[in-house]
Amino acid sequence: MASSGSLRGKLALITGCSGGIGSATARVLGKQGCAIAVHYNSATTKAKALVSELKALGVKAEAFQADLSDYSNVHRLHEQVVEKMGHPNVLFNNSAIANNAIGITGDIEKISVEEFENTWRVNTGSSFLLTQLCIPNMVQNKFGRIIFCSSVAAKTGGVVGPHYASSKSALHGLLHWIALRYAKDGITCNAVAPALIIGTTMFDFPNDELKNKIPVGRFGLPEEIASVVELLATNAYMTNKIVTADGGWVSGGI
Template identity: 70%
Template sequence: MSNTTTEASHETSLKGQLALITGCSGGIGSATALALARRGCSIAVHYHSAKSKADSLVEQLSALPGVRAVAFQADLSEYENVRKLYREVIETMGDPDILFNNSGATNSVIGPQGDIADVGVEEFEKTWRVNTGSSYLLTQLCLPSMAKKKYGRIVFCSSVAAGTGGVIGPHYASSKSALHGLLHWIANRYAKEGVTCNAVAPALIIETGMFSNPSPELVNRIPIGRFGLPNEIASVVEMLVTNAYMSNKIIVADGGWTATGF
């Protein structure tokens, strides 16, 4: 069997691999965990405060053949907690082969017509610390073992706000667009080590904590005429994880809101 065929088979099954998913108790995180686990991937389930949801997800995942799942609590707004999460995961389950940086926070919502003075620099920095800094640090921690194994998959959860400004505010939009520069550098630097790095940029996804009570008029922004669902984003992450030729890409999943990627 050729190396190409062997690699493709290995990736399609994901059997024996471990994925660390931050914000895993939320809609997109849990849908992605289930999608990867159905391919045989074990899951390190990170959560902040939704313990019951995390425990329920672990139960669902553990019922799948050959899948291990463990819940890990951490408030990722503090960098020492990011380091603690990483230590606990590797001590309990081993080094992640896949990292989905999915956890994030909106903080204040001022909307596209808001006043920039309503978002202070302290809140700006707090938003960046959760959405950008913690993702950077966790990636920095996970990358060495991936490079050593010559295999790794890193995916960031961005947002359509990174390319359009979005509907939340400048603090959130800028924290997401910063991930794009990060992934471009990582993808280029670690390609020869077998590590791919990509992002999915969703828009207006219901059944999530971040978008749990949508304003009906927002649907008018979406050409296909409805909001997105968590499993539709999970399918993009699944593709990015199982396709070794996809790297350095931002996949925008927004129901046709934007014409292309950014």
């Protein structure tokens, strides 16, 4: 009988791992027994510090640099991870950019089509491609955990702009198809949809106006999102789901 099982001995590839949510997730999955492939783009110092921290805890970890706005770099990232650490069993597509944040009162003409496409390339296209590259080995081994970092913006429109919100909502259709197609192969596919998480580059300037939107009366912490990712990575029966973690901002799930 299939069960959730342990992640001990598995390899987790986490994109955007040098940021708040990525690094918190690396620590959590490392404690579960996962080796961690730490992806980063420009935050070299943070990535190396995280790798050193994980290794000090007895976790096998290596850092891999890649600018995910270029699809050739996505291929290179996957190849380097496989060559150095093996095939990922857990993929957390966490990397994302906001680009020009025009807010909820901005004008749509402030977002150029080039900026729109760049946002989609990083947030959606690279996640699709990396998932596509990882799935064949997961199918072969009858085990895989694919997790996307979405956003409440996918449901509400959010506070960044249409380029960001649409790039996140597109992940939902992607995960629904993947979850249904590969469930029989031991692969689950889910997403966490956070909102207003401090300690992240996506939310550098918290203010009381935004805090007033949150029923629990505070902003979220990266560790609270990491705990949701841990659930999605360890539970073999939970698939095709989007878990909202937003302090009660929106009702129901996404």
